[in-house]
Amino acid sequence: MSGLFAALYSGAAGILSIIDPFCGLAGVFRWFGAGTHLACGDTGWGDEIAYGFLVTASLAIATLPVGLVIGFFVALAKQSNERSLRLAANIYTTIFRGLPELLTLFIVYYGLQILVQQFLGTLGYEGPVEINAFAAGMIALGVVFSAYCSEVLLSAFKAIPQGQYEAGDALGLHRAKTMRLIILPQLVRIALPGLGNLWMALLKDTALVSVVGLPDILRQTGIAARVTKEAFQFFGIACILFLILAMVSSIAFSALERWTKRAEMRR
Amino acid sequence: MSIADTMIPPQAPPPVPPRPYTLTRFLGSVALGIWLALGVGIFFTVVEGWDPEKLSRYGPSFLSGLGVTLTLVTSSILIGAVLSLPVALGRMSKHKLWSWLAYAYVYFFRGTPLITQLFLAYYGLGSFRPQLESIGLWWFFRDAWNCALFTFALNTAAYQAEILRGAIESVPRGQHEGAAALGLPERVAFFKVILPQAMIVALRPYGNEIILMIKGSAIVAIVTVFDLMGETRRAFSRTFDFQMYVWAAALYLLMVELLRNIWGWLEARLTRHLKR
Numbered sequence: 001m002s003g004l005f006a007a008l009y010s011g012a013a014g015i016l017s018i019i020d021p022f023c024g025l026a027g028v029f030r031w032f033g034a035g036t037h038l039a040c041g042d043t044g045w046g047d048e049i050a051y052g053f054l055v056t057a058s059l060a061i062a063t064l065p066v067g068l069v070i071g072f073f074v075a076l077a078k079q080s081n082e083r084s085l086r087l088a089a090n091i092y093t094t095i096f097r098g099l100p101e102l103l104t105l106f107i108v109y110y111g112l113q114i115l116v117q118q119f120l121g122t123l124g125y126e127g128p129v130e131i132n133a134f135a136a137g138m139i140a141l142g143v144v145f146s147a148y149c150s151e152v153l154l155s156a157f158k159a160i161p162q163g164q165y166e167a168g169d170a171l172g173l174h175r176a177k178t179m180r181l182i183i184l185p186q187l188v189r190i191a192l193p194g195l196g197n198l199w200m201a202l203l204k205d206t207a208l209v210s211v212v213g214l215p216d217i218l219r220q221t222g223i224a225a226r227v228t229k230e231a232f233q234f235f236g237i238a239c240i241l242f243l244i245l246a247m248v249s250s251i252a253f254s255a256l257e258r259w260t261k262r263a264e265m266r267r
Numbered sequence: 268m269s270i271a272d273t274m275i276p277p278q279a280p281p282p283v284p285p286r287p288y289t290l291t292r293f294l295g296s297v298a299l300g301i302w303l304a305l306g307v308g309i310f311f312t313v314v315e316g317w318d319p320e321k322l323s324r325y326g327p328s329f330l331s332g333l334g335v336t337l338t339l340v341t342s343s344i345l346i347g348a349v350l351s352l353p354v355a356l357g358r359m360s361k362h363k364l365w366s367w368l369a370y371a372y373v374y375f376f377r378g379t380p381l382i383t384q385l386f387l388a389y390y391g392l393g394s395f396r397p398q399l400e401s402i403g404l405w406w407f408f409r410d411a412w413n414c415a416l417f418t419f420a421l422n423t424a425a426y427q428a429e430i431l432r433g434a435i436e437s438v439p440r441g442q443h444e445g446a447a448a449l450g451l452p453e454r455v456a457f458f459k460v461i462l463p464q465a466m467i468v469a470l471r472p473y474g475n476e477i478i479l480m481i482k483g484s485a486i487v488a489i490v491t492v493f494d495l496m497g498e499t500r501r502a503f504s505r506t507f508d509f510q511m512y513v514w515a516a517a518l519y520l521l522m523v524e525l526l527r528n529i530w531g532w533l534e535a536r537l538t539r540h541l542k543r
Contacts, residue, residue, distance in 0.1 A: 077298070085295030091302050098523035100485035103496060107512050115508055140538055200378075207380035211489055218383055225390060232391035239379045239387060246378040 022050035038237075042209045045224040045234070055240055056167040059206045059216065060131030060245075064199065066142035068183035077153050088134055089150070096147035101205050105140040108192025112136060145202050152194035156187050189260045203245050217241050281499075283297060309513055316510055325502045332498030339487065339494060340480045343416055345382070347423035354428035359435070369428070376425035382486045384422060389414040391488045415487040419480065426476050434469035435461060465540060472532035478523050485519075496520070 023040035040046040065107040077089035096104065109131055117129045160183060168178030210219035217238050268467075286292070303522050335398050357369030376384065392408045393400065399405040446456035488497035499515040 008296040067329040077294075080291050080295070082289075082291040084299045085291055088295060088298035088302055094524070095520065098482075098520045100482040100496065101517060102488070103499075103512065105515055106500075107516065110503070110512065111509060204380040207382050208486070210382075218380070218386070222386065222390075230394065232387065232394040235383060235387040235391045238383050239375070242379040242383060243375065263519055 009151055016054075020050055023047045034227050036040070045220070048220045048224065049237065049241070051216065052217040055134075055214060056203075056206050056216040056241075057245065059141075059209060059214070060136060060199075060203050062134075063138050063141045063145060063202060063206075066138060067145030067149055067198075067202070068195075070142065071153055074146060074150035075153035075157060078150060079157055081259065093147045093150055093212055096143050097151075099144075101140070101144055102211065104144055105137065105212060106206055108140040108143075109133070112139075129244035132207060133212045133214040136212060137206070137214055139208070141202060142203055144205070145198060148198050148201070149195065152191050152198065153187065153252065156191035156194070157183075159190050185260075192253070192257050192260060196250070196257075199249060200246060200252070204242065207242070241266040291386050298376065312345075313510055313513065316508060321506065321508070322460055325498070325506075328493075328498045328502065329495065329514065329518070331389065332493055332495040335492065336481070336494040336496075337522075339412070339415060339492075340477070340484050343419035343423055344477055344480060346420035347417070347427050350420060350424035351427035351431055355435070358428060373425045373428060376422050377429070381422055381483050382489070383419070385415060385418045385490060388418045402439060411487070411490045411492045414489065415492055418486065422483075423476060423480055426479075427473070429464070430469050430472040430476065433472070434465035438464045438470050450534040467541075470529070470534050470537065474534075478519045478526060481522055481526070482519070 021060065038044050038049070040050075046199050072091045074092055077085045079091075080086060099107075113129055113131050120127075120129060144166045164182055164186070165178060168175075168182045175182065206216060207218045210216050210222070213219070221234040222240040225231040228234070354369050354372060357365040358373065359367050360369075388408070389411060392414070396405060399408055408417070441454065442460055442464065445459045451460070484494060485496040487494050488500055491497070493501065495515055495518060498509050502511045
């Protein structure tokens with residue numbers, strides 16, 4: 001069984017190394033970076049930076065569903081009839097929208113470390129504990145994203161007329177089914193521009209996780225800059241890579257927006 | 268026809284049925300309970316770890332860090348406001364070159380993380396030390412605080428230019444035409460008719476931008492500027508006391524909430540003529 005996973009993993013890694021846009025068969029660094037600091041392999045920093053790009057993109061993509069799900073439920077809590085639930089949800093957004101992302105990250109990273117250490121200490125383990133930077137980044141950015149996301153979704157909920165819920169009742173749909181079949185499709189359509197902005201902010205916030213040691217674009221280029229003393233070149237490359245991520249996502253979001261609006265009447 | 272001579276005696280209204288104990292009510296109590304437990308827990312750890320010596324040693328440095336943060340944010344917002352004017356004009360200009368240049372500027376500063384821009388200025392400009400020395404600007408870029416101010420001002424200028432442009436373009440065409448029909452010169456029309464209306468639209472985004480700058484300014488701690496975050500990190504690395512982060516969080520929350528409330532009041536005050 002483990003052999004199967006190893007085979008799958010090496011297969012995926014092999015495919016990834018072929019289609020890699022930086023150091024793959026048609027990679028930018030392979031064709032244009034040879035002989036410079038950006039060469040692939042042991043002579044240059046091309047493959048390290050490509051790995052950083054992959055880490056940044058996967059952190060953002062892994063955080064997105066966490067933030068969306070938490071944000072959805074916080075938005076539901078904010079528009080519930082129950083006062084205590086509304087209050088709790090509002091405290092959540094006030095705190096996590098007001099704190100700097102970097103501070104949230106540090107609180108999650110060091111706080112989690114202390115908590116885990118104390119927990120293991122009660123179990124009798126007294127060794128050093130290190131929290132995975134990727135997990136800490138995912139939690140911190142996910143929480144911040146969900147706080148903003150709940151506001152976007154709340155205003156989208158308010159834009160859906162009450163009659164839509166009543167129509168669901170009239171059709172005899174269960175409440176969960178009304179939500180899934182009637183409300184959610186409209187919600188996505190209304191909230192998509194706001195969510196697109198939040199996604200851009202999330203992409204940019206991932207750069208902060210390099211501070212706690214995640215080997216993302218900024219950390220990899222920072223190491224390269226320190227070793228080669230070509231700081232401007234490498235941080236410039238980091239900027240360009242983030243711009244590429246922003247451009248790709250804005251293209252993807254406009255395609256998504258067109259797709260969600262495909263049923264709307266054209267005038 | 269009969270006349271009722273005995274009235275029904277006045278009665279108390281029927282008792283209000285007790286609020287049903289629903290799932291949402293349960294969830295609300297649980298959520299509030301979690302917050303309450305967290306608050307009480309933090310309160311007790313603070314009380315338990317209360318150390319007058321620590322307070323007297325790190326309290327003043329926290330205050331000076333707060334001062335650095337506020338100075339940095341205020342000055343970069345003000346410089347950025349000045350710089351944003353030409354950028355916004357360029358964005359709205361009919362001249363292809365200017366509008367393209369301004370667009371590229373805005374796209375770069377809005378599309379890349381602030382921390383990358385800061386590294387580019389602080390570490391990256393060190394690569395050009397001979398050139399900078401020859402034009403006599405090296406003393407400026409040698410200092411981390413100056414680099415942070417430089418980056419933040421340029422960054423917020425890009426965001427403020429977009430805010431300004433959006434606000435000016437949101438003023439309906441009829442206002443321009445009305446001013447022209449009254450024979451107002453273009454300058455007067457802009458400053459007396461267009462800009463006041465645009466500023467009301469821009470008020471809320473400006474507030475958000477200031478809050479974003481306060482939060483974003485925390486990253487200067489990484490390039491050795493001792494703002495609030497920098498002082499917090501220094502205190503934490505010396506004491507390993509998690510309370511330091513709690514204090515910093517409280518101060519940041521206080522700043523942001525204060526600004527948000529002031530801004531809300533300001534907006535209500537300035538738009539009171541628009542209420543119906």
